[in-house]
Amino acid sequence: MLTRLAGYIDVIVIGAGHSGLAMSAVLGERGIDHVVLERSEVANSWRTERWDSLRLLTPNWLSRLPGYGYVGDDPDGFMTSAEIGEFLDDYAKWSSAPVISHSTVLRVTRADAGYRVATAQGDWTCRALVLATGAYNQPVTPRVAQGVPARIHQLHARSYRNPDQLPPGRVLVVGSSATGVQLARELQRSGRPVTLAVGEHVRMPRIYRARDIQWWMLAAGLLERRIEEEDDPQRARRVPSPQLVGMPGVTLDLNALREHGVEIVGRLVGMRDGKAQFSGSLRNVCALADLKLNRLLTALDQWVEGRGRTFGISAPERFAPTVVDDVPRLEIDLCADVRTVLWATGYRPDYSWLKVPVVDPRGDLVHNLGVVAAPGLYVLGLPYLRRRKSSFIHGAEDDARELGAHLADYLDGSERGRSGSCVAPRSARGSFPVAAARRAGA
C-alpha cells in the first residue's frame, strides 16, 4: 500500500477495481504520474457487497488484465468473490499500482486546469481524472416496493449473503437477470419455495456445441462489437446480464428453474391490497428471449461454418422454447403466501460526489465512449462503454489503452497550452513482461 500525502499529481484514478487497476497499469506503462484512490481495499465491492456463492460468469482462462492472466490449474473453473479479490490484489502488487487505500473521495470540483479531489486525508489536485467507480454503486428497487406490507421481510440482492439469512417460507424473487436466477435457484434448493418475477431477460446456455458460451462470444468476436455499431446505443447499454451461473456445464434458464420447482410469473407491476400483481406479458418476454437466443446461436453457427473448422465443436443444437404455464399466476397474496421479497433489480451508479456538470437529469454521466463532457475527465468500466466487453474483467484492457492514449494526448496538449512551448511527447516505458498470476484461491 502506498502512503503519499495529498497534493498535486498529474492524474487521479478513482476506484481500485479491475478497471481502475487496468488504467493504472496503462498509465504506468506510459510513465504518467498518478495515484489510485480507493475508499476501502482493492476489489472492495467484490469482497463486501456480494453473496457467498457468487462466482464470475466468465471462466478463469478469461480473467486477464494488461500484461497479466490466469495460469492456475482450473482454467475452466469460475472464481468466487474472494478469489477475484485475491486476483486483483495480486495484480495490484504485480503492477505496482499506486493505490491509496481507505481514501474515500468526498467531492470532486473543477480547479485551475484540472480537478480538486477532496478526501478525508486531504485535498488532491490533478490535471486529468479517471472515474473507475463502476456502475453498481446503489441498489435499485422499483417504486412498487413501497406497497409491500410491513410484515413482509424485504432485502436487496446487495445485502443478501446466503439462504440462512431468510426466514423459512416462500420467497418472491423480483428480477431475472444473472442475479435473480442464481438466487432463485439457491433459495429453492434451501427448501424455501420461490416465485420468480420475470421481465425482459437474456436467455443463454452455459454450454453450446460442447464449448462454454463465453468461448463462443469471444471467438466469434461478438464481445468486440463496438457501441457505434449499435442502432440504439442507450438500449444496448441497458441490456440486463444474461441468465448464467459460474458453474461448469450448468445452464440456468427459466426451464431449468422450473424443473427445480421455481414458479415463474410475469414482471412485478403493481401492489394492491397486499397483493403483488404480475404483468400478463410473461409469454411475450419469454418469446422475445427465445427469438434472441436463436438469433445468437444462428450467428455462432454461421461464424463456425465460415471458418470451416469444427475441432472440439459438436453439431448445432437448439433449445426447447421457454415453457409458460397455461394460466400464469397474475397475483400473489403477500401476507398469506410470501415471507420474503428479494429485489434482484439492479444497481445504478452514484455520482453525488461529482460536483462537475457532467451528469444528466437521469443521473447518467454525459460522455462519448468514455471521454466525459469536461476536459481531462474520463470514465471506464461501465456496461458497453466502448465495446460489449467493456465492463468485463478481460474487457478492461482495450478500453484502458484507448482512453489512456486519449488522456496522454490531453496532458501533452494542456501542457503545451499552459507553458506556451512544445513539450516532447511522453515516451512509453515499454510494455510489462507477461507475468503469471498465482493460481487464484490457492
Next chain:
Amino acid sequence: MTMQTKIADNGVNVAALLGAREALSRAPEAARFKWRATSKWLKGTHSRGTVEGFFGLGGEQMHRQSYQFDCDHPEIFASEDNGAAPVELVLVALAGCLSAGVAAVAQKRNIQLRSVQATVEAPMDIQGILGIDPEIRNGFDRIKIHYEIDADASAEEVAALVAQSQKRSAVFDVITNPTDVSVTTSKVEDRVVPGNIEC
C-alpha cells in the same frame, strides 16, 4: 451482376417516427400526451362514443375528423344490438395497436408485408358481471390473439415482428398491467324553470 436492394413499403413513415423519437428524447415534456373520448348514453344499453381532440407535442391537436363508435350489447342480452359490445372494442383496440406496431417494425426492418390478419378471442364467464359468483372476475379469463402474416421474411422474422410489436404496444401494456382508474361524478343542477321564479 448487380444486386438490387428492395425497399419495403408498408405505408409507414419510419423516418418521421425515428425523427420524432429523437426530437422527443431531447424534449421529454412534448412527449406527454393526453388521450380523450366522450360518450353519450342514448337508450337502453346503447351509447355513442366520440373522439376528436387530444393533447400532445405541447398543444391541443385534432383528428382529421371526428370519429364515432356505437356501443351496445347483442340481442341475447335483451339489448337492441346497435353496435359492438364494449369488450369487443377492447379486442379491436388491442389488434389495432399490435397491427400498427407490426407494420412499423416491419418497415424499420425492411420487410415487405402483403397481408396481416389478426384473430382475437377472449373467454369470459359472465357469472362475474351478473354477480352470480363473487369468485369470478368481471373481465376476460385471458386473451388469445393469432396473427397470420404474409411477408417477405422467414417464420422466425415474422414471429419477431409480432413479439417486438407487443413490447412497444400501449394497448398491450394497458391490458397486461394495472392502471389506476378514477371515476368521478357530477350531477347536473336542476334546471331553473321560469315559472318557479318568485316575483
